[in-house]
Amino acid sequence: MKETYMMALDAGTTSSRCILFDHKGDICSMAQQEFTQHFPKPGWVEHDPVEIWETQKKVMIQAMDQLKIGADQVAGIGITNQRETAVLWEKETGKPVCNAVVWQCRRTAQMCDELKEKGYEEMIRKKTGLPIDPYFSGTKIRWMLDHTDGAAKKAEEGKLLFGTVETWLIWNLTGGRVHVTDYTNASRTMLYNINDLCWDKDILDLLEIPESILPDVVSCSEIYGYTDEDLLGGKVAIAGAAGDQQAALFGQTCFQAGEVKNTYGTGCFMLMNTGGMPVNSKNGLITTIACGREGKIDYALEGSIFVAGAAIQWLRDELGFFEKASESEAMAVSVPDTNGCYVVPAFTGLGAPYWDSYARGSILGLTRGVSKNHIVRATLESLAYQTLDVLKAMEEDSGIRLDSLKVDGGACANNFLMQFQADIIGEPVHRPECVETTATGAAYLAGLAVGYWKDKEEIKENWKLNRVFDPNMDDEVRKKKIFGWKKAVNRSLSWDKE
Numbered sequence: 200m201k202e203t204y205m206m207a208l209d210a211g212t213t214s215s216r217c218i219l220f221d222h223k224g225d226i227c228s229m230a231q232q233e234f235t236q237h238f239p240k241p242g243w244v245e246h247d248p249v250e251i252w253e254t255q256k257k258v259m260i261q262a263m264d265q266l267k268i269g270a271d272q273v274a275g276i277g278i279t280n281q282r283e284t285a286v287l288w289e290k291e292t293g294k295p296v297c298n299a300v301v302w303q304c305r306r307t308a309q310m311c312d313e314l315k316e317k318g319y320e321e322m323i324r325k326k327t328g329l330p331i332d333p334y335f336s337g338t339k340i341r342w343m344l345d346h347t348d349g350a351a352k353k354a355e356e357g358k359l360l361f362g363t364v365e366t367w368l369i370w371n372l373t374g375g376r377v378h379v380t381d382y383t384n385a386s387r388t389m390l391y392n393i394n395d396l397c398w399d400k401d402i403l404d405l406l407e408i409p410e411s412i413l414p415d416v417v418s419c420s421e422i423y424g425y426t427d428e429d430l431l432g433g434k435v436a437i438a439g440a441a442g443d444q445q446a447a448l449f450g451q452t453c454f455q456a457g458e459v460k461n462t463y464g465t466g467c468f469m470l471m472n473t474g475g476m477p478v479n480s481k482n483g484l485i486t487t488i489a490c491g492r493e494g495k496i497d498y499a500l501e502g503s504i505f506v507a508g509a510a511i512q513w514l515r516d517e518l519g520f521f522e523k524a525s526e527s528e529a530m531a532v533s534v535p536d537t538n539g540c541y542v543v544p545a546f547t548g549l550g551a552p553y554w555d556s557y558a559r560g561s562i563l564g565l566t567r568g569v570s571k572n573h574i575v576r577a578t579l580e581s582l583a584y585q586t587l588d589v590l591k592a593m594e595e596d597s598g599i600r601l602d603s604l605k606v607d608g609g610a611c612a613n614n615f616l617m618q619f620q621a622d623i624i625g626e627p628v629h630r631p632e633c634v635e636t637t638a639t640g641a642a643y644l645a646g647l648a649v650g651y652w653k654d655k656e657e658i659k660e661n662w663k664l665n666r667v668f669d670p671n672m673d674d675e676v677r678k679k680k681i682f683g684w685k686k687a688v689n690r691s692l693s694w695d696k697e
């Protein structure tokens with residue numbers, strides 16, 4: 200009998216990836232392609248939806264070619280994606296009406312201010328679990344309707360469709376037959392009522408968004424449809440979808456309330472599973488849907504950090520400090536400390552727990568002795584400080600003291616960063632063998648729907664530890680460093696405010 204595999208499509212912020220997994224949850228093949236980041240104005244970020252789809256198609260074929268398999272050996276497809284990023288396209292032609300407005304984009308900051316000034320913050324938080332912020336899709340959709348010729352009218356006439364990236368991919372994979380989103384992605388739009396589990400009419404009215412453009416909300420683990428036969432040379436079931444951070448929580452097998460993971464990708468996102476009850480934050484975290492399957496919803500508390508690995512890309516691409524992100528590790532350990540330098544990578548404002556759209560990046564503490572290596576080290580350290588900020592908020596909100604942290608994502612390959620993370624939180628950091636947990640989670644969700652894996656217990660056995668980083672920093676040193684970080688953040692807040 201031919202071996203079968205689960206396919207995960209990981210539509211990240213900077214690249215499209217396809218990974219084929221076997222029953223043990225091991226990666227058997229992987230293909231990846233970066234796509235273009237468009238920065239039309241300071242603080243604005245766009246993607247071309249067609250490029251996302253084209254690169255995704257290409258990597259699917261490449262991953263299958265590596266194993267020399269046909270569609271009959273792909274047991275199902277799970278999709279995971281950068282969340283919130285908004286795509287708007289014509290129902291008839293499938294053509295996007297404009298570029299996708301990316302989650303990091305701050306163009307709706309003023310619209311958000313106005314909504315807050317009019318006093319809608321409490322109502323929106325109660326219904327969606329989210330603060331009013333340009334991060335979420337709702338105001339992005341309004342902006343696209345307002346600034347694209349004829350779009351508002353076409354939307355009224357039912358001629359346009361909206362989707363986050365998984366919706367866009369499912370639409371294309373099925374040849375325009377299926378228009379759905381899953382619970383986790385819906386919960387990031389600022390339009391979805393996470394208590395009543397429906398698109399919220401009051402918010403849709405407020406933002407004047409016609410419900411007809413919105414996808415049907417489905418579970419994270421069920422067959423939504425099948426790929427067009429021509430695409431992979433046979434039909435394959437599309438059987439799972441979740442936003443990348445929720446998929447990572449599932450991939451890390453954080454199935455129980457109180458379990459936490461932290462993912463270091465373009466941004467950095469800490470999620471705690473809070474079980475069947477949404478927990479409201481008093482410390483700047485958001486309440487979101489962790490997973491919806493088999494008729495049950497699990498919620499999560501989330502600390503969203505907008506810039507993490509993206510800061511390393513900035514050192515690479517804009518400052519030209521190195522050619523490969525991995526080189527940052529040797530540069531950071533070549534100096535004993537940052538020589539008093541702090542980097543606050545608030546390139547697109549600050550997310551949790553500050554929620555300041557007007558914060559901007561800064562390098563502080565510069566003296567004549569600060570070198571490239573110190574700046575690289577300070578940038579890496581900023582990922583760990585931001586994580587500390589959300590970890591403290593999470594402990595307060597949940598009443599649970601974390602005694603270790605499970606990590607994953609591209610940047611957690613950096614041993615210096617992981618050690619500094621353990622030092623600064625004062626708790627061990629646990630890194631798994633497979634740091635592609637986002638894709639793993641998507642594969643698991645789809646695999647459970649098609650019976651590739653029996654149940655969560657079988658999946659749990661696949662999680663393997665790679666390395667534990669134990670804290671090893673003097674308490675006084677830690678306190679002093681954290682104090683410096685807080686001062687640096689304060690200097691960055693409101694920077695871009697008129």
Ligand SMILES: Nc1ncnc2c1ncn2[C@@H]1O[C@H](COP(=O)(O)OP(=O)(O)O)[C@@H](O)[C@H]1O
Nearest residue numbers: 211213464465508509511512524525609610613
């Ligand atoms: N060894 C490393 N040290 C620091 N950062 C790294 C390293 N390897 C990758 N990165 C960063 O991790 C990010 C890629 O991680 P990934 O999980 O693929 O992100 P995403 O899914 O958001 O595209 C990039 O921003 C890159 O700069």
Ligand SMILES: O=P(O)(O)OC[C@H](O)CO
Nearest residue numbers: 211212281282464465466
């Ligand atoms: O691209 P990532 O992995 O940093 O994830 C992006 C998040 O989904 C944005 O909310």
